[in-house]
Amino acid sequence: MTSFSWPARLSGAFLLVVLVAACFAPWAAPYAYDAQDFMNILSTPTADHWMGTDRLGRDLFSRVVYGARISLFIGFATTFVALVIGTIYGSVSGYAGGKTDQYMMRIVDVVFSLPDLLLIILLTVIMGRGMAGIFLALTLVSWVTVARLVRGEVLRLKEFPFVEASRALGAGHFRIMTQDILPNMIGVLVVTLSFRIPLAILAESTLGFIGLGVSPPLSSWGTLTNDGWTAIKFYPHLILFPSLAIFLTILSFNFLGEGLRDRWDPKGASRI
Amino acid sequence: MTPLLKVQNIKKYFPMHGGLFSKVVSQVRAVDDVSFDLNRGEILGLVGESGCGKTTLGRMTLRLLEPTGGQVFFNDEDILKLDHKALTRLRPKMQIIFQDPYGSLNPWFNVERIIGEGMRIHKLADAKNLAEKVEEMMVKVGLLPKNKKRYPHEFSGGQRQRIGIARALALHPDYLVCDEPVSALDVSIQAQIVNLLQKLQQESGMAMLFISHDLDVVKHLSQTIAVMYLGKIVETGPTEELIREPAHPYTRALLDAKPSTNPKNRAKKAPLPGDVPSPMNPPSGCHFHPRCPEAHERCKTEEPEIQLINNNRSVRCHLFDPAGK
Numbered sequence: 001m002t003s004f005s006w007p008a009r010l011s012g013a014f015l016l017v018v019l020v021a022a023c024f025a026p027w028a029a030p031y032a033y034d035a036q037d038f039m040n041i042l043s044t045p046t047a048d049h050w051m052g053t054d055r056l057g058r059d060l061f062s063r064v065v066y067g068a069r070i071s072l073f074i075g076f077a078t079t080f081v082a083l084v085i086g087t088i089y090g091s092v093s094g095y096a097g098g099k100t101d102q103y104m105m106r107i108v109d110v111v112f113s114l115p116d117l118l119l120i121i122l123l124t125v126i127m128g129r130g131m132a133g134i135f136l137a138l139t140l141v142s143w144v145t146v147a148r149l150v151r152g153e154v155l156r157l158k159e160f161p162f163v164e165a166s167r168a169l170g171a172g173h174f175r176i177m178t179q180d181i182l183p184n185m186i187g188v189l190v191v192t193l194s195f196r197i198p199l200a201i202l203a204e205s206t207l208g209f210i211g212l213g214v215s216p217p218l219s220s221w222g223t224l225t226n227d228g229w230t231a232i233k234f235y236p237h238l239i240l241f242p243s244l245a246i247f248l249t250i251l252s253f254n255f256l257g258e259g260l261r262d263r264w265d266p267k268g269a270s271r272i
Numbered sequence: 273m274t275p276l277l278k279v280q281n282i283k284k285y286f287p288m289h290g291g292l293f294s295k296v297v298s299q300v301r302a303v304d305d306v307s308f309d310l311n312r313g314e315i316l317g318l319v320g321e322s323g324c325g326k327t328t329l330g331r332m333t334l335r336l337l338e339p340t341g342g343q344v345f346f347n348d349e350d351i352l353k354l355d356h357k358a359l360t361r362l363r364p365k366m367q368i369i370f371q372d373p374y375g376s377l378n379p380w381f382n383v384e385r386i387i388g389e390g391m392r393i394h395k396l397a398d399a400k401n402l403a404e405k406v407e408e409m410m411v412k413v414g415l416l417p418k419n420k421k422r423y424p425h426e427f428s429g430g431q432r433q434r435i436g437i438a439r440a441l442a443l444h445p446d447y448l449v450c451d452e453p454v455s456a457l458d459v460s461i462q463a464q465i466v467n468l469l470q471k472l473q474q475e476s477g478m479a480m481l482f483i484s485h486d487l488d489v490v491k492h493l494s495q496t497i498a499v500m501y502l503g504k505i506v507e508t509g510p511t512e513e514l515i516r517e518p519a520h521p522y523t524r525a526l527l528d529a530k531p532s533t534n535p536k537n538r539a540k541k542a543p544l545p546g547d548v549p550s551p552m553n554p555p556s557g558c559h560f561h562p563r564c565p566e567a568h569e570r571c572k573t574e575e576p577e578i579q580l581i582n583n584n585r586s587v588r589c590h591l592f593d594p595a596g597k
Contacts, residue, residue, distance in 0.1 A: 161376035170363030
């Protein structure tokens with residue numbers, strides 16, 4: 001095992017700060033997300049308002065901090081649920097093999113070939129603007145990737161002699177699955193998690209940007225960029241800071257993912 | 273006395289898919305109509321080149337692989353007819369040691385867990401005496417019990433193979449398949465492992481199917497040898513007799529292929545010409561005829577039946593057909 005490289009460490013530290021700020025937003029943010037300061041409408045960054053204020057006089061820094069809550073929650077929650085569903089589905093498919101595997105994977109192919117954005121837009125339109133719709137839509141499009149990956153891993157791992165050894169000892173399918181196959185997949189799963197979370201954050205931002213994000217006065221990073229881009233010529237800070245938050249977070253996740261991969265999964269199969 | 277293991281006409285055909293709709297276009301006859309008996313306490317050496325079906329055969333005798341046809345009787349019970357539950361009950365009695373000492377141990381478990389796994393599954397020990405039994409097993413196979421909390425990657429190939437042996441023997445099997453247990457090890461370690469297996473076999477009196485491509489190793493261990501070529505057993509017999517007077521031309525070739533340490537004995541005979549034919553498309557008649565120095569017309573068209581040479585020996589070759597060549 002190698003130690004983490006400095007970009008990975010720095011990224012980890014940055015993400016930790018963002019995460020803590022998001023969790024403790026009421027304390028981390030200097031103002032409430034919907035508090036208006038009528039004396040300072042559309043102000044540029046000052047000592048009072050670190051990232052300036054928007055057209056309603058709301059503190060942008062506070063809104064970015066509160067926005068982190070929603071963006072990160074969506075990122076983590078959808079990825080986690082997708083990972084659980086995808087892992088179970090992919091494991092069953094790969095382990096069962098044969099016809100079962102074929103049918104299960106054709107379903108994955110169908111879901112996979114639906115255009116992501118269209119599906120997400122349709123679902124959010126049907127479910128209404130809000131967390132539930134976004135969550136459901138993002139989970140629906142991302143579990144299939146995990147399922148494919150996990151299936152591949154199961155197919156690879158189940159051919160190892162230690163699996164056959166377990167069968168020879170008399171272990172049942174459940175035991176083999178949970179003790180021989182799943183533990184040996186953890187590295188790959190952790191790495192996948194770290195690469196899928198930023199994608200979900202990005203997807204949420206995209207939704208927010210095209211106007212399908214959470215409703216005001218709530219803010220996510222995506223809806224903040226949407227607020228900002230109309231005034232991009234005269235008040236560029238309104239789009240700059242939320243975009244920067246998205247950019248730095250995604251970049252950090254990717255660096256951290258690389259670091260985790262080097263450590264957990266250097267050749268796609270670390271410990272075997 | 274009935275044999276411990278009776279294998280009858282066992283077959284394994286792997287379908288080959290091809291074409292647009294992946295129809296079954298042909299079959300690979302990995303193991304084709306093999307029968308043999310194994311008595312209690314007997315060591316049967318199974319010899320043959322890579323790809324001749326030795327491993328497939330070994331796995332089928334444990335029903336780790338479903339045969340295409342045939343029967344396997346273990347203690348007079350046809351194990352191919354058993355349901356999952358009954359088979360699980362029988363598992364401790366038949367164990368296997370693998371060729372690859374690296375892939376055969378789960379990297380997530382420590383040695384104690386690996387060796388104790390079988391006893392845990394079959395509830396052969398409670399928590400306290402499980403640890404004791406594991407340590408006992410470790411000592412038996414020459415591992416230090418103080419290393420029981422270590423993980424497989426902390427051990428060398430030979431030590432890992434000892435862990436694999438301990439895992440199999442912890443269940444006190446009556447029948448053990450050794451699937452080329454030493455071919456992945458250094459020569460110096462090979463002898464240690466072979467001697468260990470021999471010692472353990474003598475102590476426990478279990479029967480062994482020892483699969484190897486190395487006649488020397490098999491010669492050292494087994495009372496009986498079966499020689500396999502392209503999915504069929506071509507010759508069986510007591511070890512000494514078979515080595516002294518090999519009947520099948522293939523057995524002779526295998527014995528001659530062994531490099532000699534005595535320069536005077538070297539290069540007396542030409543090595544076997546050609547490669548092992550593909551089992552996807554085996555030669556007509558006797559599968560060995562394209563490489564056989566004594567092949568004649570009949571060998572090209574007609575497949576030889578098993579001929580008994582005496583009570584203990586059989587050979588699958590036209591040369592021994594009493595009806596003549």
